[in-house]
Amino acid sequence: xxxxxxKKLPRSFYDQDTVLVARELLGKYLVHKDNGVKRxxxxxxxxxxxxxxxxxAHSARGLTERTKVMFGAPGHxxxxxxxxxxxxxxxxxxxxxxxxxxxxxxxxxxxxITGRAQGPGLICKALNIDKRLNGHDLLxxxxxxxxxxxxxxxxxxxxxxxxxxxxxxxxxxxxxxxIKGDPFISKP
DNA sequence: TGCACGATGAAC
DNA sequence: TTCATCGTGCAC
Numbered sequence: 001x002x003x004x005x006x007k008k009l010p011r012s013f014y015d016q017d018t019v020l021v022a023r024e025l026l027g028k029y030l031v032h033k034d035n036g037v038k039r040x041x042x043x044x045x046x047x048x049x050x051x052x053x054x055x056x057a058h059s060a061r062g063l064t065e066r067t068k069v070m071f072g073a074p075g076h077x078x079x080x081x082x083x084x085x086x087x088x089x090x091x092x093x094x095x096x097x098x099x100x101x102x103x104x105x106x107x108x109x110x111x112x113i114t115g116r117a118q119g120p121g122l123i124c125k126a127l128n129i130d131k132r133l134n135g136h137d138l139l140x141x142x143x144x145x146x147x148x149x150x151x152x153x154x155x156x157x158x159x160x161x162x163x164x165x166x167x168x169x170x171x172x173x174x175x176x177x178x179i180k181g182d183p184f185i186s187k188p
Numbered sequence: 189t190g191c192a193c194g195a196t197g198a199a200c
Numbered sequence: 201t202t203c204a205t206c207g208t209g210c211a212c
Binding site for chain 2: 085086120161163166
């Protein structure tokens with residue numbers, strides 16, 4: 001098997017502008033060590049959620065029991081259940097209290113991925129991620145994001161976010177990013 | 189204490 | 201286009 005040299009992203013990476021973090025996450029590797037099984041996927045599609053002012057973001061309703069992780073320190077996982085049947089994985093960004101995050105929408109299977117990971121619900125299903133990992137530190141040994149040693153070049157496409165039509169003008173902002181031409185994105 | 193509704197996915 | 205399915209947030 002081909003071994004990929006990777007470097008775990010530091011806390012300072014997440015403590016940056018959310019749109020910048022979202023774009024930089026493309027091409028990085030999400031790693032979940034699940035009870036001894038190392039599952040790896042390459043991030044090919046993300047969405048940015050810009051804190052309490054963003055009406056499409058959960059944090060727009062203020063600090064609640066569900067969203068308190070979003071209001072916490074950067075570099076943590078915000079995992080929530082949607083429609084009673086799927087989990088979505090977000091990466092908390094910027095300073096504590098800023099309440100911004102990046103939603104991971106699609107992964108390219110790399111290692112120990114069962115089925116597809118094209119869509120936020122399917123990512124969590126494929127990597128066996130659920131609410132137990134809500135608030136989990138992404139600098140831990142069991143869940144983290146790493147970058148490959150060699151940088152690759154690709155073009156980034158910007159689109160409106162999915163499923164947030166209720167959010168007024170925020171629904172039209174181009175806060176969804178994906179790798180142009182990648183076969184593993186969830187929607188064109 | 190009750191209830192309307194979603195940052196979805198799959199079938200029809 | 202419709203449905204499965206339930207935690208969360210807010211109204212009472």
